[in-house]
Amino acid sequence: MTNISQPLIEWYSRNKRDLPWRETKKPYNIWVSEIILQQTRVNQGIDYYYRFIKKYPDLKSLASTHIDELLKVWQGLGYYSRARNMHHTAQYLVNKNKGVFYSNYDDLIKLKGIGDYTASAIASISFNQATPVLDGNVYRVIARVYGIAESTQVKSGINKFKEILNKLIAHKNPGDFNQAIMEFGALQCVPKNPDCENCIIKSVCFAYNKGLISDLPVKKQKVKQKVRYFNYLHIIYNDNTFIEKRTEKDIWNSLYQFPLIETKKEYSLIELQKNKDWLQIFETLNLNIEKEVFTKKHILSHQVLVACFYKIRIIQTTDFLINNYQSIPLAKLDIYSIPRLIEEYLEHINK
């Protein structure tokens, strides 16, 4: 087995991008960057990293913030459990570890929101531990170079990749090796149409020499998307509107939204007005519903939301609204963390 460690580290030193989290090895900063970058492209994460570090420069400041304020910083990034877990972990470390970050893989992986990848990344970059990372980039590079057709969706596959990585990782600078192979996967050994002719390790690459670049790595089976129908009620009462915090074990947990009526199929306004949830909310109120509605097909990783927004003016409120929703001034809406879908609705009506 040809060891590609040294060529990759040299390639990295010449080609690495200038990224803000590469200016430090402080475990807090590395942690923040690694969580932000989970399933997220670098370009999407950079601004979030700057804002996050500026507002929360250390564990203490993060631990003492309110989760709603943190989620507002996270708004638009997706996978909001990442922010909730970070908040929990910051408070845990401040309360139980004097605000000092854990400094080795075995301790790091015990923390909420930190799995094998993130524990390995922090341990190697911040503490020089030889713990190889296995992310989507590494999976692709190793599968192609060494011709591994096993999937990381099963434990045996993960072990196979880890075994190879443990032989490759540079013990002198494991953090550089980990970042090098990830950067190589992100810039050179890309998923589609990689520029193999200009690759420094093409001569030892199994997939290149066998013409199997498009067959490796073995692709994950894609999940089918469930379709849901969301009818949002943007209710205006004087200068107030009604919102609620999502608390179910579902999408957008802990984010805010307008009163929602979810239906089994697409409903017209006429049909919706006969719905029992609608009748419960409005009782026998006189409604002034604006003609223009906003519709959007919102795509999530596992769901398609067919959304319809109605702007409804009322001159009198109902017990149900008061008891089940927060009434807030219209102008205060933007301090709450809301899903991208609702943000798009607000952008639409404010045009």
Added chain:
DNA sequence: GAACCGTGGGC
């Protein structure tokens, strides 16, 4: 271990 959790860019 399969299902679930967001969003946006590229083609």
Added chain:
DNA sequence: TGCCCAAGGTT
């Protein structure tokens, strides 16, 4: 347009 997929983790 629809599909892929991106520095994953939890349940």
